[in-house]
Amino acid sequence: MKKFLACTIIAFLLVNCKKAVKEDTQQRGVITKSAMVVSAREEASKIGTDILKKGGNAFDAMVATELALAVSFPFAGNIGGGGFMVYRKANGELGSIDYREKAPLSASKDMFLDESGNVIPNKSTLGAMAIGVPGTVAGVFAVHEKLGSLPIETILEPVIALAYKGVVVTKKQEERIQYYQSYFNKVNKDSIVFNKPWKENDTIKYPALARTLERLLTHGKDGFYKGEVARVLAKFIQENGGIITEEDFAKYEVKWRNPIVFEYDDLKIISMAPPSSGGVCLAQIMKMIEPFDLHEFGHNTLKTIQVITEAERRAYADRSYYLGDPDFIKIPLDTLLSHTYVTKRMRDFEENKATRSSDVSHGNIQIIESDETTHYSIIDQFGNAISATTTLNGAYGSKLYCSELGFFLNNEMDDFSSKPGVPNMFGVTGGEANSIAPEKRMLSSMTPTIVEKNGKLLMSVGTPGGSTIITSVLQTILNVHEFNMSMQEAVNAPRFHHQWLPDEIRMEPNLFNATTIKNLQNLGYSINEKDSPVIGKVDGILVLKDKSLEGGADYRGDDTAVGF
Numbered sequence: 001m002k003k004f005l006a007c008t009i010i011a012f013l014l015v016n017c018k019k020a021v022k023e024d025t026q027q028r029g030v031i032t033k034s035a036m037v038v039s040a041r042e043e044a045s046k047i048g049t050d051i052l053k054k055g056g057n058a059f060d061a062m063v064a065t066e067l068a069l070a071v072s073f074p075f076a077g078n079i080g081g082g083g084f085m086v087y088r089k090a091n092g093e094l095g096s097i098d099y100r101e102k103a104p105l106s107a108s109k110d111m112f113l114d115e116s117g118n119v120i121p122n123k124s125t126l127g128a129m130a131i132g133v134p135g136t137v138a139g140v141f142a143v144h145e146k147l148g149s150l151p152i153e154t155i156l157e158p159v160i161a162l163a164y165k166g167v168v169v170t171k172k173q174e175e176r177i178q179y180y181q182s183y184f185n186k187v188n189k190d191s192i193v194f195n196k197p198w199k200e201n202d203t204i205k206y207p208a209l210a211r212t213l214e215r216l217l218t219h220g221k222d223g224f225y226k227g228e229v230a231r232v233l234a235k236f237i238q239e240n241g242g243i244i245t246e247e248d249f250a251k252y253e254v255k256w257r258n259p260i261v262f263e264y265d266d267l268k269i270i271s272m273a274p275p276s277s278g279g280v281c282l283a284q285i286m287k288m289i290e291p292f293d294l295h296e297f298g299h300n301t302l303k304t305i306q307v308i309t310e311a312e313r314r315a316y317a318d319r320s321y322y323l324g325d326p327d328f329i330k331i332p333l334d335t336l337l338s339h340t341y342v343t344k345r346m347r348d349f350e351e352n353k354a355t356r357s358s359d360v361s362h363g364n365i366q367i368i369e370s371d372e373t374t375h376y377s378i379i380d381q382f383g384n385a386i387s388a389t390t391t392l393n394g395a396y397g398s399k400l401y402c403s404e405l406g407f408f409l410n411n412e413m414d415d416f417s418s419k420p421g422v423p424n425m426f427g428v429t430g431g432e433a434n435s436i437a438p439e440k441r442m443l444s445s446m447t448p449t450i451v452e453k454n455g456k457l458l459m460s461v462g463t464p465g466g467s468t469i470i471t472s473v474l475q476t477i478l479n480v481h482e483f484n485m486s487m488q489e490a491v492n493a494p495r496f497h498h499q500w501l502p503d504e505i506r507m508e509p510n511l512f513n514a515t516t517i518k519n520l521q522n523l524g525y526s527i528n529e530k531d532s533p534v535i536g537k538v539d540g541i542l543v544l545k546d547k548s549l550e551g552g553a554d555y556r557g558d559d560t561a562v563g564f
């Protein structure tokens with residue numbers, strides 16, 4: 001017994017020493033004591049933090065950050081798009097809001113097909129037909145009304161001031177603007193502010209956007225969805241060949257939804273419900289991998305990559321068949337998330353060879369276009385946390401820019417399944433569940449997520465990346481939980497992705513061990529290191545043991561953590 005006790009003590013010390021050494025050598029991100037905002041641009045993180053400093057809560061800061069991203073990060077930040085936000089209040093109350101775009105009233109199932117029933121190239125991605133009815137302005141006003149604490153003027157004023165003053169161009173932004181010139185020219189009849197050869201350190205001012213935002217000061221969300229702005233915007237879209245009307249704007253409404261909540265080891269994960277596939281897919285994958293000892297297997301080793309890949313393959317196959325807008329279709333959520341079902345899904349997993357996606361189901365394969373969205377995480381000084389992901393879908397959305405109002409419009413219609421089995425720009429296929437219908441919301445992969453441990457807030461995390469969003473969020477959580485990484489290390493670590501179809505593991509190039517890749521290939525896995533130079537741009541906040549906050553801001557973008 002004594003011997004047993006001694007052994008136990010030694011084992012305990014060894015484990016904890018190992019952990020302590022690990023923690024000492026961890027490379028940490030920005031650490032603050034009370035509150036933090038992490039987003040794609042320093043300007044937006046600062047404006048959000050300033051709102052917190054003024055005594056505002058995470059929800060006030062969410063409104064400010066979301067709109068500041070619309071000004072400072074036009075690549076993806078928006079008032080012409082939509083998003084999702086998951087929250088956990090300091091008292092443990094959970095919730096989420098869906099401000100996803102909707103298909104216009106005159107949308108139809110076959111609107112992107114030609115007479116022979118084939119998908120018309122680019123129609124759902126470029127120009128006015130690609131636009132879904134935007135939800136962002138309705139989203140921030142709903143959040144403010146239900147959960148905010150500061151007057152809306154206090155929140156909007158710094159954002160409007162930023163739009164008038166202008167935003168400094170970063171190197172990455174310079175490259176992006178250059179890259180998309182031909183698209184801007186193709187889609188827009190007149191030249192737009194981004195047609196100039198903007199260089200790093202130039203300042204771009206956005207007076208038209210500032211004036212549009214000023215309308216919200218006086219008219220609230222109706223300043224966007226009714227009256228002058230709705231009239232100008234509907235006319236502009238129609239003149240450019242689109243079908244959105246003033247009625248579409250007037251009818252837009254957000255949805256408060258119950259988040260998807262599930263357990264993984266001693267963690268409670270809170271994520272977005274349909275019409276985002278994020279929460280369901282994340283839950284399925286995590287439930288499928290839970291029985292395996294990933295900690296023992298090691299980070300990005302053959303076994304870990306294999307187990308995660310096989311779970312992802314099965315979850316994405318389900319995503320494609322079962323998921324869509326819950327207001328239009330019946331989703332068998334209870335079954336999809338049940339222990340019995342996910343266990344059954346993994347039953348045919350074999351350690352010594354890759355499962356073939358064609359044996360799980362079938363579909364076509366297409367090359368993936370580059371893409372953008374943006375995520376931000378906020379924890380306030382009161383202990384409230386939010387996790388929000390917002391998007392125009394592709395980079396600069398439909399590329400159609402309304403100069404009079406000062407913003408880009410989304411190309412979210414491409415997230416519908418234009419034709420069953422034909423992949424969209426992220427290479428994901430869909431079926432009837434995600435077919436187009438008037439006023440329906442298109443299926444998303446956005447996965448704003450909050451994690452609790454032992455009943456306490458642990459993390460707020462999320463990312464852009466189209467279909468790779470879910471798997472990037474997954475890996476970030478696992479990096480912290482299974483592999484003892486700091487928040488910043490978890491964000492920095494190389495990422496991989498499998499989405500059922502195409503049947504390949506995409507990896508960030510030159511970051512994975514060559515022998516591991518060889519061994520995966522020997523098991524029958526196809527590895528693609530070409531098409532995804534970057535997988536996700538994760539931003540997150542981790543609550544440390546002493547209750548201070550660590551930001552993980554992704555080096556893959558201009559992302560920045562700011563706080564106090």
Ligand code: DON
Nearest residue numbers: 371372373444445464465466
């Ligand atoms: O909702 C979705 O899943 C997509 N519209 C997200 C697009 C995206 O993440 C592009 N960014 N990298």
